[in-house]
Amino acid sequence: MQRNPQLNDKGALTHLLSIEGLPREILLQILDTAESFAGVTEREVKKVPLLRGKSVFNLFFEASTRTRTTFEIAAKRLSADVINLNIALSSQTKGESLLDTVANLSAMQADIFVVRHAASGAPFLIARHVKPHEHVVNAGDGRHAHPTQGLLDLFTIRHYKKDFTRLTVAVVGDVLHSRVARSLIHGLTTLGVPEVRVIAPQTLLPAGVEALGVKVFHDMRRGLRDCDVVVMLRLQSERMKGALLPSEQEYFKHYGLNLDKLALAKPDAIVMHPGPMNRGVEIDSSVADGPHSVILPQVTFGIAVRMAVMSIVAGN
Amino acid sequence: MKLHIKNGRVVDPASAKDGVGDLFISDGKISSESGKADRVIDAKGLVVAPGLIDVCARLREPGFEYKARLESEMEAAVAGGVTSLACPPDTDPPLDEPGLVDMLRRRAKALERARVYPMGALTVKLKGERLTEMAELAQAGCVAFSQANIPLADTQVLWRALQYASTFGLATWLRAEDPWLARGGVAHDGEIATRLGLPGIPAFAETVALGGMLELVRATRARLHVCRLSTAGAVEMMRAAKKEGLPVTCDVSVHHLHLCDMDLGYFDANCRLEPPLRGQRDRDALARALADGTIDVVCSDHTPVDDDAKHLPFAEAEPGATALELLLPLTLKWAEAQKLPLAKALARVTCDAARVLGVKGGTLASGVPADIVVFDPGAAQRITPQALRSQGRNTPFIGHELAGRVRYTIVEGKVVHEA
Amino acid sequence: MKTLPEAEKLCQQLVKELKPRVGPKTAMVGLYTGGVWLAERLHKELGIAAPLGTMDIAFYRDDYAARGLKHDPKRTKIPFDVNGAELLLVDDVLYSGRTVRAAMNELFDYGRPASVTLVVLADRGGRQLPICAQHCGARVDVPPGMRLTLKREDSGKLALALETDRAA
Numbered sequence: 001m002q003r004n005p006q007l008n009d010k011g012a013l014t015h016l017l018s019i020e021g022l023p024r025e026i027l028l029q030i031l032d033t034a035e036s037f038a039g040v041t042e043r044e045v046k047k048v049p050l051l052r053g054k055s056v057f058n059l060f061f062e063a064s065t066r067t068r069t070t071f072e073i074a075a076k077r078l079s080a081d082v083i084n085l086n087i088a089l090s091s092q093t094k095g096e097s098l099l100d101t102v103a104n105l106s107a108m109q110a111d112i113f114v115v116r117h118a119a120s121g122a123p124f125l126i127a128r129h130v131k132p133h134e135h136v137v138n139a140g141d142g143r144h145a146h147p148t149q150g151l152l153d154l155f156t157i158r159h160y161k162k163d164f165t166r167l168t169v170a171v172v173g174d175v176l177h178s179r180v181a182r183s184l185i186h187g188l189t190t191l192g193v194p195e196v197r198v199i200a201p202q203t204l205l206p207a208g209v210e211a212l213g214v215k216v217f218h219d220m221r222r223g224l225r226d227c228d229v230v231v232m233l234r235l236q237s238e239r240m241k242g243a244l245l246p247s248e249q250e251y252f253k254h255y256g257l258n259l260d261k262l263a264l265a266k267p268d269a270i271v272m273h274p275g276p277m278n279r280g281v282e283i284d285s286s287v288a289d290g291p292h293s294v295i296l297p298q299v300t301f302g303i304a305v306r307m308a309v310m311s312i313v314a315g316n
Numbered sequence: 317m318k319l320h321i322k323n324g325r326v327v328d329p330a331s332a333k334d335g336v337g338d339l340f341i342s343d344g345k346i347s348s349e350s351g352k353a354d355r356v357i358d359a360k361g362l363v364v365a366p367g368l369i370d371v372c373a374r375l376r377e378p379g380f381e382y383k384a385r386l387e388s389e390m391e392a393a394v395a396g397g398v399t400s401l402a403c404p405p406d407t408d409p410p411l412d413e414p415g416l417v418d419m420l421r422r423r424a425k426a427l428e429r430a431r432v433y434p435m436g437a438l439t440v441k442l443k444g445e446r447l448t449e450m451a452e453l454a455q456a457g458c459v460a461f462s463q464a465n466i467p468l469a470d471t472q473v474l475w476r477a478l479q480y481a482s483t484f485g486l487a488t489w490l491r492a493e494d495p496w497l498a499r500g501g502v503a504h505d506g507e508i509a510t511r512l513g514l515p516g517i518p519a520f521a522e523t524v525a526l527g528g529m530l531e532l533v534r535a536t537r538a539r540l541h542v543c544r545l546s547t548a549g550a551v552e553m554m555r556a557a558k559k560e561g562l563p564v565t566c567d568v569s570v571h572h573l574h575l576c577d578m579d580l581g582y583f584d585a586n587c588r589l590e591p592p593l594r595g596q597r598d599r600d601a602l603a604r605a606l607a608d609g610t611i612d613v614v615c616s617d618h619t620p621v622d623d624d625a626k627h628l629p630f631a632e633a634e635p636g637a638t639a640l641e642l643l644l645p646l647t648l649k650w651a652e653a654q655k656l657p658l659a660k661a662l663a664r665v666t667c668d669a670a671r672v673l674g675v676k677g678g679t680l681a682s683g684v685p686a687d688i689v690v691f692d693p694g695a696a697q698r699i700t701p702q703a704l705r706s707q708g709r710n711t712p713f714i715g716h717e718l719a720g721r722v723r724y725t726i727v728e729g730k731v732v733h734e735a
Numbered sequence: 736m737k738t739l740p741e742a743e744k745l746c747q748q749l750v751k752e753l754k755p756r757v758g759p760k761t762a763m764v765g766l767y768t769g770g771v772w773l774a775e776r777l778h779k780e781l782g783i784a785a786p787l788g789t790m791d792i793a794f795y796r797d798d799y800a801a802r803g804l805k806h807d808p809k810r811t812k813i814p815f816d817v818n819g820a821e822l823l824l825v826d827d828v829l830y831s832g833r834t835v836r837a838a839m840n841e842l843f844d845y846g847r848p849a850s851v852t853l854v855v856l857a858d859r860g861g862r863q864l865p866i867c868a869q870h871c872g873a874r875v876d877v878p879p880g881m882r883l884t885l886k887r888e889d890s891g892k893l894a895l896a897l898e899t900d901r902a903a
Binding site: 002005020097098099117119120121122124125141142143144145179182206207208209211212 | 505506507509510511512513514515516518581582583585624627628629630631632
């Protein structure tokens with residue numbers, strides 16, 4: 001079997017492509033480093049000089065303002081130069097291949113490529129073709145992985161709950177299409193969470209999902225019982241067209257999170273969401289804005305986590 | 317030209333012959349008379365067998381010349397010991413007109429390499445709507461009719477096509493895949509596709525379609541060959557169908573014989589194939605079924621792809637792999653794993669292949685055209701892009717070491733390849 | 736080889752020296768890890784009002800390009816306003832001066848102190864930058880290939896030690 005392309009021959013992280021395949025130690029290294037960066041945002045000068053003179057290219061083949069912005073903020077706080085490339089509108093439509101685009105940017109002295117792409121595996125392809133000093137950070141590929149989101153979710157859970165080994169975590173919603181869910185599940189199982197649950201209708205669960213190490217629930221009330229952490233996934237409206245669900249209303253009734261259902265979880269349970277939220281579809285406003293919600297802190301932690309990821313890979 | 321191949325281990329699967337001996341060729345045929353030869357080939361330590369018959373290899377002409385040309389692919393064929401091959405109709409334009417078929421056959425014949433048996437399109441432009449002039453196409457040289465990898469969803473058209481083909485005693489070659497269940501999928505729907513986040517094609521996409529096709533065969537008694545089996549479920553259905561006496565045969569590709577979805581690794585686009593590589597259990601069932609004859613033949617499913625079309629994210633990469641030159645070593649590898657005698661294993665790429673194609677050949681009987689391969693079963697070679705003669709360099713077996721090196725390939729009594 | 740000076744004695748010596756300097760604007764920052772241990776003792780014994788600051792210079796080092804990011808950075812905590820403060824910057828061993836350079840850069844990203852005074856337990860020489868400690872416990876000669884470090888026992892007792900320098 002091939003060596004994990006994310007690690008260099010010393011076993012250190014040189015690309016971040018997926019949480020799956022990363023040893024525990026590296027996940028913890030990222031979380032601990034992010035912890036240190038969390039303090040930076042509280043000072044007057046919110047920058048550290050670590051990546052000064054380095055260039056971070058945001059290659060977003062799939063549009064996203066939120067994720068791109070947090071990567072940009074994180075890179076700037078490391079004093080890096082940031083170049084944003086909204087590829088969807090430029091060379092790709094002229095038919096330039098993915099690797100040609102990357103090669104052209106590489107010729108402009110890139111250090112880090114932050115890549116988001118609609119096709120699973122695209123960052124792996126790029127990582128196979130970049131120069132040794134160039135690093136790839138996956139900002140989301142198809143339905144495969146969104147490792148920085150997974151890491152910031154883990155960071156958030158650790159921040160509020162401290163000990164992974166005593167938790168019951170539920171991931172609710174469209175697991176089939178969700179790269180966020182896959183990354184989070186890999187992270188939780190690697191860090192020793194004893195019970196990871198997925199709650200969704202049959203149509204939204206991928207084949208062999210139990211093999212990821214999760215317990216499947218179709219009944220949300222049963223699935224939420226005694227949970228410490230509830231992670232709500234976004235439901236995209238396209239799912240109605242694909243004969244996967246009949247309507248948002250029926251979905252909200254059975255799989256949406258409201259205070260009533262949340263009461264079944266532990267009294268100090270936290271509610272998370274990768275954003276952007278569809279209020280009234282997967283989550284009720286009373287929960288999203290309520291005391292259990294840590295959705296906004298997730299965003300803040302996301303910057304520290306992305307700073308940690310970029311500073312670790314760029315140094316290897 | 318009189319040829320004498322001496323001291324070789326002569327293996328003729330059709331007659332179950334396997335022993336050291338001599339072979340004589342004169343006037344392009346296998347001859348029983350010994351005597352002075354113009355050329356003597358010392359085949360000591362080598363196997364002398366009928367030339368391989370590959371029931372599916374894409375030559376990419378007409379229309380896809382940037383992927384491959386007849387010249388390179390025919391070189392690849394004879395370098396791999398393949399003396400006859402059948403090519404599917406998915407060229408551009410598709411082989412739905414006698415003129416195109418004729419032109420292809422002439423081009424191939426002029427190169428004086430392997431024999432080419434074209435498969436005609438079952439429907440016009442492979443669109444699945446109107447029938448082609450199958451009788452005319454058969455007269456132009458088509459040995460059977462096929463939809464290649466393009467689904468024929470309209471079951472009524474499928475029924476009529478089977479009926480029409482059977483009117484003229486012609487066989488229909490079809491892949492079993494329900495287009496709606498397979499829609500959007502690029503990998504086997506299972507644990508690996510889930511981990512990799514790839515849209516899946518469930519195993520029942522194959523069995524649902526196969527069930528329907530077998531029912532139509534029951535009703536029409538049309539001769540059907542099922543192409544590129546990929547699931548254990550389909551194997552069982554074929555076993556039952558044959559037991560029932562239905563006029564059906566089937567094949568498997570060398571890839572599905574050896575690989576499964578775990579081989580996708582970190583999104584290796586060389587493993588992007590149609591049908592997708594399935595689970596370990598499926599692979600093992602296919603390997604056993606080829607051994608016990610439930611699956612009649614193994615083919616290369618040779619599909620050269622240009623590098624640009626493979627250097628893409630998995631789902632965007634073009635499916636297909638180059639395999640003409642790997643048919644022999646991969647058949648030998650399968651035989652070893654199944655502990656099969658050489659004669660039985662080679663049957664699956666010689667006499668059995670001739671049988672399902674409905675052509676002569678694949679034997680070493682006296683008087684038949686001399687299509688022969690002489691190979692070293694023990695010599696191993698590392699598969700590298702540079703070593704391949706095909707224009708397509710993409711195969712999941714890059715870097716693998718495989719045993720079975722062709723030393724001589726003879727077509728119609730002429731040595732067309734030697735190494 | 737000469738024996739190493741006793742850390743506890745040097746610590747007491749520093750307390751005596753620093754006592755007259757402590758005023759209402761005084762604040763102290765210790766550098767991980769040895770500097771923090773030392774700073775905790777000094778801070779307590781000097782009775783400084785402002786809470787103790789602790790600093791990890793991981794993000795300000797000058798060897799990132801060669802060595803990458805340090806494996807386990809601690810979190811810098813400066814729980815007082817740096818602007819206008821008379822800072823006592825505390826570290827265990829002063830050597831090339833690069834750690835102090837990084838620490839000063841980091842401090843200035845928090846604000847503009849009125850002054851920065853460097854306090855170290857031991858100075859082993861070997862400066863590569865124009866840095867000096869205004870308060871120093873002792874000069875210590877270190878044989879080549881060795882490192883001078885501060886150790887803290889379970890009882891809290893501080894001691895200097897020599898180790899082989901693996902990072903050399």
